[in-house]
Amino acid sequence: MIIGAQVVDQKYLYEDFDRHGNRRLYFRRRGYPKVRLHEPQGSPEFYEEFAAAVAGRPYGEAKLSRPAPPRIVKESLRWLIEEYYRKCDEFQAYDEETKKARRNVLTNLCAEPEVEGSEAQVGDLPCAMPEAAIKTLRDRKAVTARDAANARVKALRQVYKWAAAQKPPLIERNTANDVSLLKPKNSDGHYTWTIEEIEKFKVRHPIGTKPHMALMLFLLLGQRISDVSKLGKQHIRKAEHVSAELRAVHRGRWLAFRQHKNRNKNPVDLIIPILPELEVALAEGPAGVLTFLESGHKKPYSTKGLGNWWADQCILADVPGRAHGLRKAGATFAAENGATPHQLMAIFGWRKIEQAEVYTKKVRQQRIAGAAMSMITYGQTVNECDPPADNVSNSGSISA
Numbered sequence: 001m002i003i004g005a006q007v008v009d010q011k012y013l014y015e016d017f018d019r020h021g022n023r024r025l026y027f028r029r030r031g032y033p034k035v036r037l038h039e040p041q042g043s044p045e046f047y048e049e050f051a052a053a054v055a056g057r058p059y060g061e062a063k064l065s066r067p068a069p070p071r072i073v074k075e076s077l078r079w080l081i082e083e084y085y086r087k088c089d090e091f092q093a094y095d096e097e098t099k100k101a102r103r104n105v106l107t108n109l110c111a112e113p114e115v116e117g118s119e120a121q122v123g124d125l126p127c128a129m130p131e132a133a134i135k136t137l138r139d140r141k142a143v144t145a146r147d148a149a150n151a152r153v154k155a156l157r158q159v160y161k162w163a164a165a166q167k168p169p170l171i172e173r174n175t176a177n178d179v180s181l182l183k184p185k186n187s188d189g190h191y192t193w194t195i196e197e198i199e200k201f202k203v204r205h206p207i208g209t210k211p212h213m214a215l216m217l218f219l220l221l222g223q224r225i226s227d228v229s230k231l232g233k234q235h236i237r238k239a240e241h242v243s244a245e246l247r248a249v250h251r252g253r254w255l256a257f258r259q260h261k262n263r264n265k266n267p268v269d270l271i272i273p274i275l276p277e278l279e280v281a282l283a284e285g286p287a288g289v290l291t292f293l294e295s296g297h298k299k300p301y302s303t304k305g306l307g308n309w310w311a312d313q314c315i316l317a318d319v320p321g322r323a324h325g326l327r328k329a330g331a332t333f334a335a336e337n338g339a340t341p342h343q344l345m346a347i348f349g350w351r352k353i354e355q356a357e358v359y360t361k362k363v364r365q366q367r368i369a370g371a372a373m374s375m376i377t378y379g380q381t382v383n384e385c386d387p388p389a390d391n392v393s394n395s396g397s398i399s400a
Helices: 044-055 077-087 089-093 096-111 131-142 146-164 195-204 210-221 244-249 276-284 303-317 323-336 341-348 353-375
Strands: 013-017 023-027 035-037 254-258 269-273
Touching: 023 044, 035 044, 077 089, 077 096, 077 146, 089 146, 096 146, 131 146, 195 210, 195 303, 210 276, 210 303, 210 323, 303 323, 323 341, 323 353, 341 353
Parallel strands: none
Antiparallel strands: 013 023, 023 035, 254 269
């Protein structure tokens, strides 16, 4: 590529597109940091920016060189966390996605200023933090994200649990256990889709489209987005490949899979029927090769990538819900149709009956209230007495 009188080595120039279709250019070279190029392609500024990336020096205000790793002081929080990464068997057994999520939480925590405006970081503090300090770190994060605040406490609980169990122990006790998790502001959690919103989505995304197929997968399987993103034809079991007992319940095909959540610590294996409406959606829709839902590049979605794509489809359909709200909608519809708590547990993979009873209790309340509402009356309608006869005195005696 020639820019003005200059030449750009195209083997180091890469492009991709974000989920909105916007083109992005990068400098990529082995041993160098990946650098986003912001200047208009073909301009003199673009060449200067590219040349700076090749040389590994900053362009304008951008910092292209890798930052120096933080200094690790023995018995600091950062030191303890690094020991946990290297030596904790439970952490080592996590899959890469879970490890990455845990590392992100702890890395961001350690990099946070000890106090606002300070150069000292939380990671430089002594590893055995008191409850008050952990509570402060939790509340500081809760200003912007309550879930992220709770993630800090949960991550520290795991680090301290491991540290306190070492011989000799690296800390005296797990003080993070004494710091409670924050309750969500919305006690109902994710918004539950209504029937009207489902129908509205289907009008915007009719059968045969990928969004319609995704809707049916979320609603008629009742699984988390982390599961739906991984499900594909390899999970299908034909009727002849399941037991006669299962065929008596459902003569069609089944899905057999392990839920993504807790798959390494406390796995849940499910076999659930593919309902006729979902069969139609899969037959008419653009089902992928490795997974039912594939990205524009014919590759499986990551959980986050599928969530972002699905949010865009909901916006196009002008509905407020998201993927998890369809899981809740499915549980609500099943409970309204008479599903018991144990039946809901079998469908949705819950281990605690309390999770299922959230839906059955709500339906039970509605039915009881519907039957009893007519009992709310005013005025005396029962136990009325006729006035005393003429020959009965006020004292109750009868005259001749």
